[in-house]
Every structure is written in structure tokens, then in C-alpha cells.
Amino acid sequence: MFNDIGPLELVTIIVLAVLVFGPDKLPKVIQDVMRTVRKIREFSESAKQDIRDELGPEFKDFEFEDLNPKTFIRKQLDNDELGLKEIRNGFDLKKEMAEVTDAVHGRESEAPSASSSSSASGGSGGRVDMTKKPEEPRKDDRPPFDADAT
Numbered sequence: 001m002f003n004d005i006g007p008l009e010l011v012t013i014i015v016l017a018v019l020v021f022g023p024d025k026l027p028k029v030i031q032d033v034m035r036t037v038r039k040i041r042e043f044s045e046s047a048k049q050d051i052r053d054e055l056g057p058e059f060k061d062f063e064f065e066d067l068n069p070k071t072f073i074r075k076q077l078d079n080d081e082l083g084l085k086e087i088r089n090g091f092d093l094k095k096e097m098a099e100v101t102d103a104v105h106g107r108e109s110e111a112p113s114a115s116s117s118s119s120a121s122g123g124s125g126g127r128v129d130m131t132k133k134p135e136e137p138r139k140d141d142r143p144p145f146d147a148d149a150t
Helices: 007-055 069-077 084-090 093-121
Strands: none
Touching: none
């Protein structure tokens, strides 16, 4: 209930309560406040029970906390009917990352042979060497035509 009140704030409230109500009336005020809080809780529980009774037997497991969007989404995602747990457990991120790392390292080790084969075969080797710098166009070559730019 008071999760966001720090120790300094709590001491400040106590000192203010002692100054405002005095040490004689403070226990009586605390009792009155606690009695009021208890009555409010009882009223709230009574209202919840009345709502559950009015909704009928099909909503007997209805929880008002489910109306909180975070709780609702968490409950729906934890539902076994969707099969999300199997998907989540079947997806091994470490294995996927290892495969990607192996593929990247495999490409790097094959890059010199790919560049030599692409230069020897005229650039139709199947793999593109991303480390190779583009060749400078000759003076006689026209730039490629871009229909979208004109």
C-alpha cells in the first residue's frame, strides 16, 4: 500500500502528525483512521462479491485484477491453449546465434577464394564480396540509367 513512501517521508509524516494532533490525541486519530480503512476495505469486498453474484456462475472465477491490462496480457500469454510455451521453449537463442556466428565466420574464411573466383569468372561467382571496393567507372562509361530519378 505504501510502497512508494521512503523512510524520510515516513518520518516527516509522523512528525507532522505529532505536531498537528499532539501526542495526546494521536493514538485516537490512528485508531479512527484504521477503522475507516477497514470499513472501506469491507465495503469494497462486499461490492466485488455483489458483482460476482450478479454476473452468474459462468463468471465465478472472475478476478477484478484481470481488468488491469498488464495482468490480462500476462494471463493470456501464459495460457497453454495458444502453445506459446512450446514456441518459446523451442526457440534456442544461443543455438541460433551460434549458427549465425558460424555462417559469418564461414563467409569470412571463404571471402578470399570468392573474390578470386569472381574476378576470374567475371563476377558471376554467386557470392558477392562485400569487402571489395567498387571499381571506378572509366571515362567512356555512361552512368546507369535511373528511371525514378528523372
